Amino acid sequence: MLPGKLFSTRKVCLPSVSLEGPAPAGDAARVGLRMLLALTLSCLAFAARTIPFLLVLTAIDLALLWWLRGKQLSLRRELKAFAWQTLVILMLYLVRFRDLAGLWGGFKISWQLFLALLPSMVFVRSTSQTRIVQALNRVMPCRMAFVLSTCLKFAPQLLAEVRSIYEGQVLRGARILPRDLVKPWHWFDLLHCVVVPAVVQSMALAGNIALAARARDFGSQPRRSCWPGL
């Protein structure tokens, strides 16, 4: 005869510093508004064509970053990413147009891309996944909300994997340090030694996440409920 319950649900005291319990009333709406703001700012970055427009958007994004500072956000890290991205785009423009005059156009594209990505990065880093799911649950089925929020979380995990592969390959002699990449014939190493393993690793990571979710019966029921805490 099998026991009905396998460990007793005895009376317990809550951990003393637990913040367990429902999320504050109206929290999902606030998170939804922030998500909408992030999406709007990202879309505006694509629409921005003039320097004053780009400057205004930059000021708003930086103000957001300053307001949310300390929540795993770092202006230095974001600017470093911007510098990298700009370097790669400028090099591609140089190869494509073989003319320094094309560089300004490349810089503008990089600026726009950065402003398009920054609000989403700020939103994801400053909002817990549970709160994102709770907000998305209001506008889409629960299962889809989880999948979408997991996709958002997947990006930083993948970046950590890429960083780890990059560091390993640098010391194996791959010519992929910034000063190496000034020479276009070294770009092949970046593709070969970092991008290829990163793609393989991203597929493995996605497969592992899906397996872990199925191991906890994700998809076994047509509906899902939602954790009420943070």
Add this chain to the structure above:
Amino acid sequence: MGVILRLKKFSFTYPEVETPVLQDLDLEVEAGRCYCLTGPTGSGKTTLALALKGLLSAGRYEGEIDMPSVDGSPAMAVGMVLQDPEVQLLTSTVGAEVAFGLENLCVEPAEMPQRVITALQAVGLEKPLDYPVDKLSMGQKYRLLIAALLVMEPRLLILDEPGAQLDPEGLDLLRKCLRRLKQSGVAIILCEHRPESLLSEIDTFWQLDGSGKFADGRYRGEEHAPLEPPPPSTTAEAEPVLQVQDLSFVGVGEQPVWSQVSFAVDKGRRYAVTGLNGTGKTTLLRCLAGFLSPQQGAVQILGGAPDAYRLRGRLGCLFQNPQKQIFENTVGEEVAFPLKRFGLLSGTVEERTAEALAACGISHLVDQSPHKLSYGQKHLVALASVLAPRPELLLLDDPLAGLDDGHSRAVMELLVHYNLQHGMTMLWTFHDPEAWPGWADQVLHLEGGRLVAR
């Protein structure tokens, strides 16, 4: 105790493979008992575990998996924790992580907090429910994942290689947790090739013999004579190749990882840095290689500041899970890659490649695709590729993680061979302070944010 799961003549074959990985297996699982599934690497332990959980999607099945149902119980029948805790954490807080399964079972939100707290207590992890999961140690993450299954009230819990990720402290807490689970009637299956630290809780051993069938007794690996510690490295006089002075590193959330770390590494000697999960061993190695900037202190490595550009070819690093750095089409090309990039002559490249492959015992794989090799073989390929250029200093981050006893011995003997033969200075990390005693000339231990010599 009753039988909760029965396997009858069960066979499984992966797609595009002719030989079954599991053949005609019969077994019974009783409530409240702990089983340990042993067998050599690649013998099908994880495949059997995935089959019991119903997670094998592609392939050919034969036989039966019989699981008597419990009427009216919404509980999950089988829960499984996979090998790497990091990729199984699906949310950002402790409470949400444990509640994930309850969400999938469509449990009322009002019921969740109490059930989550009870599950956390069952594994001895009493953290606030909004505690960030990325601040937990590896052992805590593993127990969190067990709690995330217990909350769904499984009748059978399968743990895949818990020993691969946990330090001695984590294993001790896991052992206590397993005892409590057995007492409450949960059956447990451990897939583990190093079960020594959990022996007291194991009731029955199963052994997969490598041909897909069960054999009697417990797999103990190939019989090896006990290894004697190697002779100490010989150096004429102390010549420091690495000097670390008052190094401090602050991590996410302004939390100090370690501080005032000072030590020196002399040329041609072997060093071990030990420390439990989460003490900052990997962070230390990344600082030494110049990939992270410490907040305070100074590092002098191979005659200068840590700069990856300057150190290329002189410093070698084998980071955790080195298999993921593999990208070439053949094993030979993978090992030869750094030699070509360091500008060695083609004759020397061939000679060094052959030497490294032979030393690692994988010469026969030279023309094979590294992507199709086993976990242990890929590990050896990655190791061969960092040994082949014969760097002056080699940093190895937990070089035995996930390897069985045979591969672990091969790796340790190989490292000592390169140290003694080529005078290569080595610094490796382990999470078990007692691992491989006598194999390093000096052991440095990270504890409480400080580094102490042992």
